[in-house]
Amino acid sequence: MDLANFFIQLLNSVQYGLLLFLLAAGLTLIFGIMGVVNLAHGSFYMLGAYMAYALTGAWDNLALAILAGTLISISLGWLLEKLLFRHFYHRSHLDQVLLTFGLIYIFEELRSMLWGDDVHSVGVPAVLDWSIQLTDTLSYPAYRLFMLAICTALALGLWLLISKTKLGMRIRAGAFNSDMAQTLGINIVRLHSLVFAMGVALAALAGMLIAPLSSVYPHMGSQVLIMCFVVVVIGGIGSVRGALTAALLVGLVDTFGKVLLPQFASMLVYVLMALVLLYKPEGLFKQ
Amino acid sequence: MANRRQLLTSTAAIAGAACSGVWFPALAQNSKLRIGLMLPYTGTFTQLGVAIDNGFRMALQEAGGKVGGREVEFFKVDDESEPSKGVENANKLVQRDKVDVLIGTVHSGVQMGIHKVARETGVLNIIPNAGMHAATRALCAPNVFRTSFTNGQPTQALGKVMVEKGHKKAVWITWKYAAGDEAGESFKESYVAAGGTIVKELGLPFPNVEFQALLTEIASIKPDAVACFFSGGGAAKFIRDYAAAGLKGKIPLYGSGFLTEGLLDDELAPSAQGIMTTLHYSASLATKRNDAFRLAYAKTYKMQPDVFAVQGYDAGLLLLQGAKAVNGDLSNKKALYAAMESAVIDSPRGKWTMSKAHNPVQDMYLRVVEGKENKVLGVAAKALSDSGVGCKLG
Numbered sequence: 001m002d003l004a005n006f007f008i009q010l011l012n013s014v015q016y017g018l019l020l021f022l023l024a025a026g027l028t029l030i031f032g033i034m035g036v037v038n039l040a041h042g043s044f045y046m047l048g049a050y051m052a053y054a055l056t057g058a059w060d061n062l063a064l065a066i067l068a069g070t071l072i073s074i075s076l077g078w079l080l081e082k083l084l085f086r087h088f089y090h091r092s093h094l095d096q097v098l099l100t101f102g103l104i105y106i107f108e109e110l111r112s113m114l115w116g117d118d119v120h121s122v123g124v125p126a127v128l129d130w131s132i133q134l135t136d137t138l139s140y141p142a143y144r145l146f147m148l149a150i151c152t153a154l155a156l157g158l159w160l161l162i163s164k165t166k167l168g169m170r171i172r173a174g175a176f177n178s179d180m181a182q183t184l185g186i187n188i189v190r191l192h193s194l195v196f197a198m199g200v201a202l203a204a205l206a207g208m209l210i211a212p213l214s215s216v217y218p219h220m221g222s223q224v225l226i227m228c229f230v231v232v233v234i235g236g237i238g239s240v241r242g243a244l245t246a247a248l249l250v251g252l253v254d255t256f257g258k259v260l261l262p263q264f265a266s267m268l269v270y271v272l273m274a275l276v277l278l279y280k281p282e283g284l285f286k287q
Numbered sequence: 288m289a290n291r292r293q294l295l296t297s298t299a300a301i302a303g304a305a306c307s308g309v310w311f312p313a314l315a316q317n318s319k320l321r322i323g324l325m326l327p328y329t330g331t332f333t334q335l336g337v338a339i340d341n342g343f344r345m346a347l348q349e350a351g352g353k354v355g356g357r358e359v360e361f362f363k364v365d366d367e368s369e370p371s372k373g374v375e376n377a378n379k380l381v382q383r384d385k386v387d388v389l390i391g392t393v394h395s396g397v398q399m400g401i402h403k404v405a406r407e408t409g410v411l412n413i414i415p416n417a418g419m420h421a422a423t424r425a426l427c428a429p430n431v432f433r434t435s436f437t438n439g440q441p442t443q444a445l446g447k448v449m450v451e452k453g454h455k456k457a458v459w460i461t462w463k464y465a466a467g468d469e470a471g472e473s474f475k476e477s478y479v480a481a482g483g484t485i486v487k488e489l490g491l492p493f494p495n496v497e498f499q500a501l502l503t504e505i506a507s508i509k510p511d512a513v514a515c516f517f518s519g520g521g522a523a524k525f526i527r528d529y530a531a532a533g534l535k536g537k538i539p540l541y542g543s544g545f546l547t548e549g550l551l552d553d554e555l556a557p558s559a560q561g562i563m564t565t566l567h568y569s570a571s572l573a574t575k576r577n578d579a580f581r582l583a584y585a586k587t588y589k590m591q592p593d594v595f596a597v598q599g600y601d602a603g604l605l606l607l608q609g610a611k612a613v614n615g616d617l618s619n620k621k622a623l624y625a626a627m628e629s630a631v632i633d634s635p636r637g638k639w640t641m642s643k644a645h646n647p648v649q650d651m652y653l654r655v656v657e658g659k660e661n662k663v664l665g666v667a668a669k670a671l672s673d674s675g676v677g678c679k680l681g
Contacts, residue, residue: 001507002507005503005504005507008503009500009503009504012499012500012503013500015499016497016499016500117331117333117334118334119519119520119523119550120552120554121523121527121552121554121555122554123554124531131531131533133533135506135507137506137507137509137533137534137537137538138502138503138506138507138532138533138534139532139533140532140533141531141532143531144499144531213527213528213531214496214524214527215520215523215524215527215555217519217520217523218330218331218520219330219331220520223494223495223496254497254500255499255500256500258489258491258500258501258504259500259501259503259504262488262489262490263490265463265490265491265492266463266491266492266495
């Protein structure tokens, strides 16, 4: 592998890692603060992708579709939290798993009723439908770079929100000890709604952003869900910083593993997880 | 006394023989033939299951709705493409519903379950899709027939085509799972035999679709061509990513025909132009037989048939031919199997016959994506037969 290629693969790693981070951030927050194992997280990613497909079909404008899709997913998250998840915070993990596992089926069925079981594609917006020639055979699609920028901005924004704002302080307090936070006058009920809605929106956003690059297809959520859990476990449950580090690490291992050790590519990420857990059983950044 | 007793027993024996020989078939022919359909009616492969079901029923309807002169009764089980329930679901049809023939299925993992039940109970099984090699190789069985393909059959025709086009160095890329590995194995054999060299084999776990790193690697290797096995949603994404990475038009892309089946819509078609694939069927095959089939299917089901509908249709044709030879008495196994083995199926894909291992001996077409269709360029391999290695039938 020459130097140019090495850097391109590095770019690929970071891009994949940041996308994983968008997904895992919501999952780790929901897990860390509410203690809910949310298996349906991947479904929100799928719904996001399908929304991008449906809304660009209606308006032919991805930016508008993403905006509307984000609002819809925030409402959906808020509603789900109020109607369902709220009643499961103090139940056992098994109950939560049953609930969210059931939700996967409901979302898949809804998806099937609304959009059918076909594979769909979403067009890359015309302004970003060009690419940069990197080597004589390889060009890098501008949309991928755009996605990289958006994901970086979102990661940065999330970090600022959590570590520098009052709201972030409350979220951290809630994750650390929600009873104590409540005693100190933090409206934990509203905080839960907010965090849950944010988590759903982040997953849906990841789905909407990936839609033009990927195709939109049934069960796309369950594929990424496992990787998300790997990221959350490596990073330490509840830690956004951990999720970012772990997502980038997984991106690196996965990308270079595929190229350098194709025979073992499928297990390398799990080897990484096992190694981390061996030395840091609570993950890299324990709250 | 002794004589009378002898007389009685021999009379009884004659009566008994008469019963089993004459009476029961008559009864059997009056009763309905029980057909079990074990297909995916939900999940990722729903469309494939429905297409096979449609095609199969259409073949029977065209023959007047009767099989070997008998009325039919259908029993349906949704296999959900769930391998862990394969044996259980097959047993529902065989033990509970007592079907005379089991049609199924799509997913190779589920097929392993059906195969186990078929071998244990001896029930007639016609496979309308699943291409796992074992079913017509090492684990072949007299009562198991396939009307589709083996996973390696399409790519077996690919090697020669690519070398003839001057592509001597190729990269092979697929999902690392049974179907992908079997397709790769056959591609390698045919490509190396034709004088080509595989410079690198790339793979990713099924059904992972993060291709970017591998595409970067392909760009840095700069092979003469790339050959691949992908299908469904993953295939669509691979085609898009390949074009987006700037490889389309620079490094020709080849593949097993499932790469472009049922995916060429307005969005994907521009990225797919020029991709060459080999498969045993194409919707654009210009024969009278295919035109008639497509028209009839579209009229009946208000949708266009695909390769899976053809495979289901052929499963129907095969059953009809076999049952006709034994006048609907499927318990006459020897004659039934002999008739099915020697059947010539007049399929929309072209006429094909059965190999000794019970897999189609069929033409593989070379197709190129033009507009929104897989245009047939010609026959890549005439009467291609799977090796059937390890099968001791015939």
